[in-house]
Amino acid sequence: xxxxxxxxxxxxxxxxxxxxxxxxxxxxxxxxxxxxxxxxxxxxxxxxxxxxxxxxxxxxxxxxxxxxxxxxxxxxxxxxxxxxxxxxxxxxxxxxxxxxxxxxxxxxxxxxxxxxxxxxxxxxxxxxxxxxxxxxxxxxxxxxxxxxxxxxxxxxxxxxxxxxxxxxxxxxxxxxxxxxxxxxxxxxxxxxxxxxxxxxxxxxxxxxxxx
Ligand SMILES: [Zn+2]
Ligand SMILES: [Zn+2]
Numbered sequence: 001x002x003x004x005x006x007x008x009x010x011x012x013x014x015x016x017x018x019x020x021x022x023x024x025x026x027x028x029x030x031x032x033x034x035x036x037x038x039x040x041x042x043x044x045x046x047x048x049x050x051x052x053x054x055x056x057x058x059x060x061x062x063x064x065x066x067x068x069x070x071x072x073x074x075x076x077x078x079x080x081x082x083x084x085x086x087x088x089x090x091x092x093x094x095x096x097x098x099x100x101x102x103x104x105x106x107x108x109x110x111x112x113x114x115x116x117x118x119x120x121x122x123x124x125x126x127x128x129x130x131x132x133x134x135x136x137x138x139x140x141x142x143x144x145x146x147x148x149x150x151x152x153x154x155x156x157x158x159x160x161x162x163x164x165x166x167x168x169x170x171x172x173x174x175x176x177x178x179x180x181x182x183x184x185x186x187x188x189x190x191x192x193x194x195x196x197x198x199x200x201x202x203x204x205x206x207x208x209x210x211x
Contacts, residue, residue: 009130011099011117013092018073018099020180022063022113029062029163030132031112034148035139036207037082038101041089043206044080044195045096051116056144056210060101061118061131064166065109065179068100074180079190082200088188090181092117102179106186109176110167135159144210 007026012019022028038058042051051058070077078093081104090100098114115126136156137148170176183189195203 009118011113013073013076013095013097013099013117015092015095015097017094018070018076018092018097018117020068020070020072020099022061022118023067023069024063025061025131027063027067027163027166028131029136029159030059030126030134031062031136031138032057032059032134032148033112033138034058034142034144036142036204037086038139039142039144039207039210040082040200040203041080042098043210044082044199044203045091045098047096047098047116048206048210051098051114055146055148056142056207057137057148058098059115059126059134060112061115061126062110062112062163064170064175065102065106065111065181066170066175068111068113068180070180074189077190078193079188080193080195082195082203084194088181088192090190100181102181106179106182107171107176108167109170109179111179111181132159 009022009025011022034057039056042048076092076094079088079090081088087101088104091098097116099117101112119126136159140148181189
């Protein structure tokens with residue numbers, strides 16, 4: 001079966017220095033994450049106003065790392081982690097635009113591209129034709145000021161069933177090696193800055209203050 005799709009979507013940081021492409025947009029998983037860590041991260045970058053939605057959710061487009069490529073500005077690529085065990089959160093240091101979240105282990109090549117780099121003009125909707133409508137709401141207990149709209153359990157399950165096997169299979173096929181976020185030895189291509197306890201506390205306090 002030919003599962004190769006050639007639909008591509010350009011992404012870039014707000015100032016335009018960091019540019020890239022997301023391939024195979026039809027297989028992407030469109031989700032909104034309401035977890036406190038995503039909120040703290042947006043506050044840490046000073047981008048809460050532009051990154052967090054009405055219920056403090058962060059819209060992400062999940063994909064396999066091999067579908068992500070940078071076309072410019074990788075010298076501006078920076079990486080932060082809220083804690084020593086947290087996700088790697090990649091952003092453009094030129095303008096503090098969140099770009100993507102990845103795991104720490106490159107053998108699990110899930111990449112969640114943050115919407116702020118997928119629609120740098122800020123206004124156009126992220127839905128069709130570029131991406132599926134939102135398929136999943138994650139960590140909904142962290143939503144602020146209301147509950148996210150309920151999506152059918154089947155719709156979420158179907159989205160995951162189409163998505164996760166490809167990620168899991170990459171351990172066997174070695175396709176996780178095709179990633180712009182890790183070098184050939186599995187080391188992150190930018191130095192991971194783990195927040196100091198005081199920085200972390202500051203970001204968490206900003207989340208609480210925004211309630
Ligand atoms: Zn920039
Ligand atoms: Zn999150």
